[in-house]
Amino acid sequence: xxxxxxxxxxxxxxxxxxxxGIAVAAYHRGELIVDAxxxxxxxxxxxxxxxxxxxxxxSVTKGVTALAVHLQAERGxxxxxxxxxxxxxxxxxxxTDPERTFAPVVRAVRQIVxxxxxxxx
Numbered sequence: 001x002x003x004x005x006x007x008x009x010x011x012x013x014x015x016x017x018x019x020x021g022i023a024v025a026a027y028h029r030g031e032l033i034v035d036a037x038x039x040x041x042x043x044x045x046x047x048x049x050x051x052x053x054x055x056x057x058x059s060v061t062k063g064v065t066a067l068a069v070h071l072q073a074e075r076g077x078x079x080x081x082x083x084x085x086x087x088x089x090x091x092x093x094x095x096t097d098p099e100r101t102f103a104p105v106v107r108a109v110r111q112i113v114x115x116x117x118x119x120x121x
Contacts, residue, residue: 008038011038011039019039021039025051035051083107
């Protein structure tokens with residue numbers, strides 16, 4: 001494991017702030033340059049975090065997706081003002097009433113990436 005002292009100290013600081021377990025891996029041009037872990041993977045058993053520990057990532061993918069879309073837009077492969085149809089509009093009654101069908105909503109790609117697809121702003 002390629003441990004960087006600054007990264008390791010940051011992970012230990014995260015534990016001090018209440019994280020249970022954390023891992024960081026960073027690659028540069030395909031080469032693993034940082035691989036650091038800290039804390040407990042399973043509080044019930046006390047199993048420590050290691051380089052194979054899986055973590056739920058929740059909303060982390062939103063930022064990665066936005067970055068990917070903007071890179072594609074910068075390269076001319078996606079138009080941010082192009083029309084897209086959202087089938088999962090959280091403002092429709094279908095969210096709370098399973099008998100109803102989601103109503104498609106027309107939004108621009110930039111609204112979707114900015115997570116504003118359910119608003120009229």
